[in-house]
Amino acid sequence: MSSNITIRNDLKNTYKDVYTDETLSALSALTHVNKRIKEVMATRMQRRAARQQNKTRIDFLDPASTIHGTTINVQDAREGKFEGSVIPADLQRQWIQGTGPAAKPNTPVENSIRNVAYALLSGADGWMFDGEDALGQVTTMSLDNQRNLKLAIHKDPVFLIVAANVAEEMNRWSRSFLGRDIVSDWEEQLNFTTKIFRARGLHLDDRHIRDADGVAMAASIVDSMLYVVNNYKALQKAGSSIVLYLPKIQTAEEAGVWNELLSGLENHLGLEIGTIKVYVLVEQLEATYQLMEIRAALGKHFVGYNTGRWDYINSVSDAMAWDKDFINPNIEAITMKYGYMRNYEDRVRRAVNTPDINGNFALWQGGMEPDIPVGSAAGVSASMKKAVAGAEREQGEGASGKWVAHWKMVHIVRPVWEKVGEANQLGREFARLTYSQQDADGLILIEPAPTDIRGARNLLSVALQYGNAFGQGMQAAALKPADFFGNDDILYLMEDMATGEIRLSILWEWAHKGAILTENDSEIDIKAGDVFSETLYRKLLVQEYEKLLNAGNKDVYDSSKTTTLPIAREIADTYILSGTKPPWFIDLLNINLNNTNLDVAKNRINLYMNTLAKEGTRITENLDFSK
Template identity: 65%
Template structure:
């Protein structure tokens, strides 16, 4: 029986320039690999369930075994006995990479493509145009994202017209902030920034495609749309075809990504290794298989990226079964905290392990979420912290870092300009080891506060993020409601990882009876008191009420009786569910476009009951 790829009604007609015949042929060529993707996602949940039932922690692979999906031995991967990728010239120096989508929710073409202009004029060495955590999925936003990127890369006249306008606006801001413009020749500046694209993870289904009546891989959709639509223009300009791959958990999954890359290269007649990939290290299990992942993706792999929120979420989720593992306030879990320090150290050792040709890989540091908008004192303090964070990562060996807003590029980039090195590949660090101490370090907790204020932060931002997501803003400037109106506390650019980690920790605190380290007069809680269901419900209602009463600047008025109640229902159900859902994003995706609370409750209940019964995640678009 031949598999049938289906497109949502009206999509082919509306997006002929994006879903071209060449794109559709490539999607059909890669569609047979969808079965393997579904098997890998099912295997994830089986491993998660088995570990919970057995009380077993994640461990290192047997060095004598083969990496599943490859003919590589684990020991060979660890020793660098494989042929890694050659780093192309435009990826050799990536001091600052900006991140963000190429469009806005429900925006017309001219308005949406402004995002690309800001990115390519920002002065960032690279810009990771996001198809995943920061890109809203309402309506046809994912396709608008690809359309805008294709037009910009092809230097469409409309894009150039918009870019000239945006350049003027950027210089106007810079004159006020820095005292001088940041753009002399905007046309030349457009060619400075390397274009990168973050595809959606293997765990996500596309909203506009399905295969044989079931959901279809968002990873395949994004890979094909980006590469097929832009390969010719990028290669003609001497640029790399470069992707970021998110949410990989194992080397076996990395091998599947490699199979997708090889299949697309073969379909398009491109030499093996033409497509280059960074891998985001944002899952605990990855840190037990870093060299194996690097080897499984050779010759495409160029580097790792270290982030904060997603990785913390994965640690919390992987140890949801363990009553002894309880995180502190999220503000305490910085990159120098316990298990995070070990995580970063293993990544820098992995990229600086040479392959058999003496080649190393890149390490791109984590996200700087600050935006320089607020009071003079607030901006000064936040920018000082941002620069200090960049200096720390540079000292530790990162070749660059991420920023979440174009205004941060010229604030943080001087840290690497001062150092003057294109990258830090080949810097000497101790070799990776794989003993019990290494495994323990990846789960190391350290004393830190756990407070009512911390719980309010988790709740307020999780609710706000869910509301923003349902409105199409998967990247949103947020801060806890208690700081609304205080311009000394800056808004931070947050994406899906923000919501994931906050609900994970709330679930952890509730179901493990986490105790507070300090008293709180407002609630009457004393140090040593547990986080109870009654307290959670009280705090949820109080934080929700603050959002309903907030001004339009912080919580859009037209969301308060539409998407905000749905976000509250999801938060309540997720946190109180005895069985922890693996992803907040599943429940949000399920309710995109839903404003009827009764319908949202039905979908939430259906998802959680199905997951409890047989471990199945409902990920297909119910409104296809």
């Protein structure tokens, strides 16, 4: 039942435990959705190009209109006149959700699957195993990720042996840091955490499968099919919900495509519509204008929203690239309390606590805590206080929980919600959403904040390091600016793909819009009021790149300095200097996966940028598909 799809090389046999007859049957049955996804992604690019050309802002939908691709009236959606979902028992309390990949690059199963053991023994209420921003895509990592999850969910002996060893390692750490064990019965602990999977967004293609027309299969189809089909029976047997996180949705029309895909899968498997539950990551500015419409389009599948930070900032920067007056400050200044960010968060909390036609509310999961408790005593203490304060703020604002990027943070942040003791904040009273010009203006509100050379160095250094890590298969990486290597008072932060996206986006703004620097900098003779220029950027690039070349192996692997790091520099340089702003940093990285030849990389980068400029389209397929 897979004659209408092509799997490259011998992967069908190598990963026959992932590409089972059941999964291939589902993929074959749903392959028609691939064409629909390509259509909405083309429409997305056309909207983006029109905004750039016509210098127009995103706006709210016409309340009298119908959501494209559905029969849902916009005003009905805003008023809650749709059927949503009752929150299942295992999602009622999600005080802390951890997030990270279920696999490591180029490692055997016994080592790679340790990621899953740490997650499920962490004490997190849920763990979002990432198939997207934090999962490396070199070689067959997407399939390793699926394999490890299947082994863990089915409690395969391979996983259980690893889990027993990991539990003891975790306790050794917790005794020294917390003064107590955090895992008392590891076998029982494995049942505590709700398993959640983040599929790749509609804008990404799978690297291993093409449809009957030779078109790369949307990664969203592949990820959701493989995860759900391989695991739904085991999850249901254990009394667990089947839960996905859906990333990078920009419009209610796109949410409708997801609904079509998930409903089609449920029909194929003989499941009741709405069996698969989804959170939506609000990572895109346009989505903030259509929150109720997105809820309505996903209907019985939708359980909640998540308010992230990096990806959302990137989307605002990208949507406003045409506006010379819209310039973000230092990334460190753009907290959830900043201008457009606090307005974004406020709209999300008001959207989830607007009831549907049956009186059902939805969940709001707060943002990411990237800190890791590793460093000097003073550095860790200061960072942990900041992390707890951030969690207290979100809990007070109405979030039912938040994310952490490392298992060690679970028992540091979770007590914020434990002390309050409420399972969630469903139905907390907030004013209904309004759709005025003032609301629209608030979603792109820039406020005065530092814009300085220190900020530029931080942006550039971390962006280069992230591109380098991506090329090595580490899309989740602990990073900090090169000037702080060796300074244990400045902690590493767990970063993922959004890290690179936003840092290059802001640097592009500064270079092309002439950001006014707010601070003096004696090191390179800059005074407050000077303009950030391409010349200044080039000078900083030379300096920051040199620091990475001279860094120790701990911070920048020596083997990468002549392989993936030069390619990361070429991509960053092309992105920042291009008059045509690339829509996604990840595109330029993806077309260079498994490539360490700089000349090949330059040709591919030029091909991408020329195609974008001339045709307005992205290259998203695996250029090495036949290899």
